[in-house]
Amino acid sequence: MGVSKKKSGEIRGDLIPGLPEELAMECLVRVPFEFHSSMKSVCSSWRSLISDRSFNRERRSFGKAESLLCFVQPLNSPSPVNSPMMEGDVNEKKKEEEGESQTQQQQQQQQQPRVTGTPLYGLSVYNATRDTWHRVAIPERIPLFCECVAIQDAGKVLLIGGWDPETLQPVRDVFVLDFFAGEGSGRRWSRGKPMSAARSFFACAAVGSTKVYVAGGHDDQKNALRSAEVYDVEKDEWSILPPMAEGRDECHGFSTAKDFGFCVLSGYGTETQGQFRSDAEIYDPITNSWSIIENVWPFPDLSPRGRTAAAAESTGGFRGCKLWCFVDSERQSQPRWEIEDDSMKWKVAMETIRLPVTTMTSVFAGSLSGQAVAMIGGGGEESGTMMVKTTAEKNGGKWSHVNTPCSFSSLPFSYSSIFV
Template sequence: MSKPDRFNHPPLVDTKCFCRADGGGGLKTSNPCLKPNVKPSIHPIGRVEKTRNQPTLIPFLPDDLAIACLIRVNRIHHCKLRLVCKRWNRLLSSNYFYSLRKNSRLTEEWLYVMKRDHKQGKTTFHSFDPVHHMWQTLPPVPKEYNTAIGFGSAVLSGCHLYLFGGKDPVKGSMRRVVYYSVKTNKWHRAPDMLRRRQFFVSCVINNCLYVAGGKNEGATTNPPSRSAEVYDPTKNRWSFILDMDVGMVPVSSIVYRGEWILKGIVSGSYRPESNRWFSVSGGLVSGWRNPCGTLNGKIYALDCKDGCRIRVYDEKDDSWSKRIESQMHMGNSEAFEARVVIELNGKLCIVRNNMSISMVDVSKCNDMDEGIIVDEHLWETITGKGQFKTLMTNIFSSLAGRNRVKNHVLHCQVLQA
């Protein structure tokens, strides 16, 4: 009987499919598998071509198995992986690497915050890992947005953070659009808007960016704008939509059941499928507080300055009769003022000026009756690494009567990678 040939075993992975490289059940995707060659990104990162003399990604491992290992590395370590070699950097910056993580349900949601230091007058950009409770400083925002005011932000395709419009202290109102890519960790240019505008509102519906209202050219004599426009990233261009009935500088806006609702002097809503504006009134508008957000088809608004009490909109009764309250309030100092309410990992995330974060598990309150729910187990206040000292400084400053806020949160979004 001949000895078994150890070199004739079946391959560990199918070179035509990376989904079978996981020994613990495999990666389940509904889309056809991609070819081993790294696809070129839309960003200027260069083309990855395989040559005979090119070394493997990981010594003694085929590239398909190496990629199957790399996509499982937590995001917190991606910045270190990029430093290993140029080929790893190109791989992690490619659409291909991102699509593999997304199709394998390995993407992680991080919080991205822009804050302005009132002492230096500069805008800084940070990311927060909710799993490891770690803050990271990111590449600075483009210089035109370093001191700009009244600009908007939105996320498209889950991994691109857009900044648009606003007022430059020297040039006035802007049409400029830039975006930050999680894949490349860099800022890029995008097509300018069709109108200059500042202090407007925006939203994302079906991965298209909508903007409306605001002021034009920065002149105080000009009436508020009635114009509205939409950006389609697949076509990479802006186009006008139907003008609003009344020009206004909206206070806030949300997307609720596929409809864009704006609150201002005159409130209204926009439906993309019909390209029409409608008037809005009733309990939704009268009880609306800012900031607010949506999660699992419900609208939540903060009911106090520090964001430790939440109001819930009841569509059946057209009222805000439900409330979720924490037993620990932080005070009325501007440092503790809640600036953003956003969804993060299936929970309601509240971000304050001092960069403290509260996570509220509102899923346990979906069947609540009218009234107030007081449950400290629903709330989790997070102070990331490097922020505890700032939090304690703000507490002692508040006790001493020095309530001037040093940092002001401008925008906060959630990106996946």
């Protein structure tokens, strides 16, 4: 049993009258997550049990936890059929339309990436276990292009940085969604302590059970940043890290296997926008320093964002990152490659996954529960559809289509996955 002795002493014999605690637990862990908030109202013992994070570990140990894919995406429709609009969205939409011309002028002056109007962004959730979609209600408008990262042990999803929806300036904001707290919907939003620097299009990854690392991106003048910092989700504190060797805008972040390191892949400098670097930098928390790994990213014309994802967890003594590299069916690439840094301590290993689309199609790819996932856009039969690749089968597995409602079909900017 994963429930603490303190908790078990409080709930023993009270979970389901007439059933042994072990059997009652086997029953309760099978209840779908959407009903957990209602279960808390049944009795004090159920409230105590479900509010404890060990209950989620029990669900995982029994194989009953649900796998969620959370992603930040522009809203296709002002009022999705299966989800109410966030409060205030109607008025804000009118303001956006009236201020569209002014917004475009500001973008040109600030040399920011071109955005048509000021779209609304939302947090969408695909429940892969139950094959359902929904959009999480948020008390305020989230920043455009914010990074989405999950802390599994804490049961939290964070939205970090991005652009202010009205000024289109980078922000320091941190929004925290706690899946295991709160009443009503069973979910609760709060504001975390802001980053020390405003940034967008930066590398971000959860490392260990409580830490989130960020590095690079760009500031309000579109300067590529070298700065890095780390957030402790339990303490709600940011700590400054040594800067990277190079400024990296539009870089991608990953946690390393073992040693709680942080890898920042590719990106480009201030004077070389759109020319993606071939190297990566890895932060070592033991030495509090960065090291460079050369010749990791072979595509100078292609962003690693939405084209790379963490592969299945590494075993043995591998130290570094094992990543999937998603390539179009027409792009030439090695099936796999592995590069070490000069110290021979860190490695980045890439395995190619072929997408069933051409280079003319826009794609956002990632991973979910050990499987590759991809959202397809830009025309064709697969447009607006999410696909899942089963990796356990022979010959590299196969792609299968996921039913994607129209209101959830736009390509996401960032994503994370969590078990609940």
